[in-house]
Amino acid sequence: MADIKLALQEKYEKEDKNEKKEIKEKTLTSESMTEPEIDKLPQPTGWRILVLPFVMPEKSKGGVIIAQESLDRARVAVQAGYVLRMGPLAYQDKDKFTTGPWCQEKEWVIFARYAGSRLQIEGGEIRILNDDEVLATVKDPEHILHAI
Numbered sequence: 001m002a003d004i005k006l007a008l009q010e011k012y013e014k015e016d017k018n019e020k021k022e023i024k025e026k027t028l029t030s031e032s033m034t035e036p037e038i039d040k041l042p043q044p045t046g047w048r049i050l051v052l053p054f055v056m057p058e059k060s061k062g063g064v065i066i067a068q069e070s071l072d073r074a075r076v077a078v079q080a081g082y083v084l085r086m087g088p089l090a091y092q093d094k095d096k097f098t099t100g101p102w103c104q105e106k107e108w109v110i111f112a113r114y115a116g117s118r119l120q121i122e123g124g125e126i127r128i129l130n131d132d133e134v135l136a137t138v139k140d141p142e143h144i145l146h147a148i
Contacts, residue, residue, distance in 0.1 A: 029055050030082040030108075042119070044087035047131045051081035051109065051116065054141040055124065080141035081127060083107050090131040102134045110136040110144070 030052060044050045056074045059065055083105050091101035103109045111134055116127035138144055 033082075033084065038084050041084060041121070041126060042128070044085055044090070044128055046087050047089045047092070048087045049083055049090055049103070049129045049131055049134070050085040051111070051127045051129055052084055053078045053125060053127060054080040054082070054108070057142075075125075079113050080108055080110050080138060080144065081129075083109055084126070087131075096132065102131070103137050108138045108141050109134045110138055 033052060041050060053075070056066070056071055056078070058071065083103055086105055091097045111127075111129055115133045116129035119126050119128065
């Protein structure tokens, strides 16, 4: 029996593919951030750090598609981010940071679940953290993800 496709079904499938492609293109990731795009973002002042939160993959390594609700919940509570910029006074307090800076630009860091100020921008969000809110550095945030 031949597959029968209705005109509306084809239209919705096509729109759905285009919408998913558009969302994927707009989503900010550490790989998609170029210097000109970073220059458009706010320059943190004082001891603050501009961080791009880690974006959960939409598929698990086993190929399971993760529900949108789970992705949204994970994005709000993400605890890892990519350092985009640092304020001029970040880690300058020698009494507080006796061993030197805890992180540098272009490093992945871990911070408290709801730390920092959230700024919504096209393609996602960025956070502005205080320099002392960085808890650790990590080479790859996928290694510390909890199962959804």
